[in-house]
Amino acid sequence: MQIFYTISETQNYLKTQQKSGKTLGFVPTMGALHAGHISLIEQAKKENDISVCSIFVNPTQFNNPEDLKKYPRTLEKDCELLQAAGCEVVFAPSAEEMYHNLPKLKFDFGNLETVMEGKFRPGHFNGVGIVVSKLFHVVKPDKAYFGLKDLQQVAVIRQMVYDLSFDLEIIPCPTLREADGLAMSSRNMRLSVEARALAPHIYKVLNLTKAQLQAGASSVEAHAHAVAYFKNYPEFELEYLEIADFDTLMPIGQINSPDKTAICIAAFLGGVRLIDNIVF
Template sequence: MKNFTQKADLQQHLGNLKAAGAVITFVPTMGALHQGHLSLIEQAKQLGDVVVCSIFVNPTQFNDPKDLEIYPRPIQADMQKLDAAGCDILFNPEVNEMYAGNEKWHLNLGPIEGVLEGTFRPGHYQGVTQVVYKLFNIVKPDIALFGQKDYQQFLVISKMVELLNMPVKLVMCPIVRETDGLAMSSRNIHLTPGDRKHALILSKTLNKVKQNFDPEKIAELKSQAEQDIAAEPDTVLAYFEIADGETLLPASKNTGNVVALVAATVGKTRLIDNVVIK
């Protein structure tokens, strides 16, 4: 695996590969890699010739400076995992390589930016689109892969690609779960053993809603899900929504694509999860 920290060096290398006809696939990450990320690398290998992964903890998408400070950065372990997974190129830049001081960025993303995560983390998706736009312009991938766990993020990035007419195909890959159902996340390392048990209420509740889904009873299903999560010790629900899978506005009985999404703080750790219902 080749490792690049400078944009210019990476672009020159990728330019040569593209000139030779290589299809470039790209997996952008913030590091602290787990099996979920590695499943994206696996999928990327199947879809193209050269797999690029970026590790960059992007400061502009953190609302809370403390959250940015404690974000795990095990770069040596991450590099070993990527190498073993068959990643071809790592781009691991410093902040000053990605940002030139006082940059301004605002993209009108429409209603998708303000719902669910957007309500709790204002400005978060501006930071996400800002950095992904930069990364897409540096790597110029043919295909970029993202995990379903960040479902809203995928829709936001899709919206950005559409608005800015970027020539990249986006692929959403399924959530990878622990054997007990917990969605894999870099934040899981902050869970105590007790928190870990309580966190299972999220995937259990999502599955229960999926198994019992009835378009005529969306309000009741949502209400019951909220009660189930609220009853779990050391768990504070931010939201549980049964939504339109394209707009994330509340689903109705006539909605074609339905997804259930949840966010909760378990102990001191904020977790998100979702399940596609239909």
């Protein structure tokens, strides 16, 4: 496995590979890797000649400085996991390597950044758009792989790829879960033992809401039931629960066409912000 820390050496190596006709599958991450990330690497390996993983905690997508400070950084362990998974290339730049100066460009993703994550984390998707576009320019992948746990991020990146005519394919991949239903996330390692025991209630609420919608409840009724559920667990601070169209992420009143209804949630638990969703 090759590990590179600069843009130039990464580009030089990957250009050589592509000139020999090899295809590149790319998985951008912020590190603190878990089985969910590794599943993306495995998918990239199946569909491409070379798998590339970037590890970069991107400062421009954090609107909360404390969140950036506390984000886990485990590069050595991450590289061990990637090597065991058969990843061929790791790009692990510093903030100074990626941003000689803070970017002045601003992305506007329209309605996609006025709801859910965009509403509660102003500037977040601008930071995501900038760093992912920079990474795409460095790696120049044929395919890029993203987990659907970050459903809104996938929608934003798809829009960016379409609008800016990036010559690559975005591959959304299913959310991986722990045995108790908790969505795998790098933030989970920040949960206390007590909070970790409570965290699966997020997935339970998603499934409860889904069942109520399928039984004919309106989104207003299903939302009220979810809020009532969390009142039994005051350790949670519910930030949002939205029932939305899968493509536009705009709120809907009833179940949409098959596989087009998304229930998305964000909640704080023990000071850790967790997000999850289900699509049906």
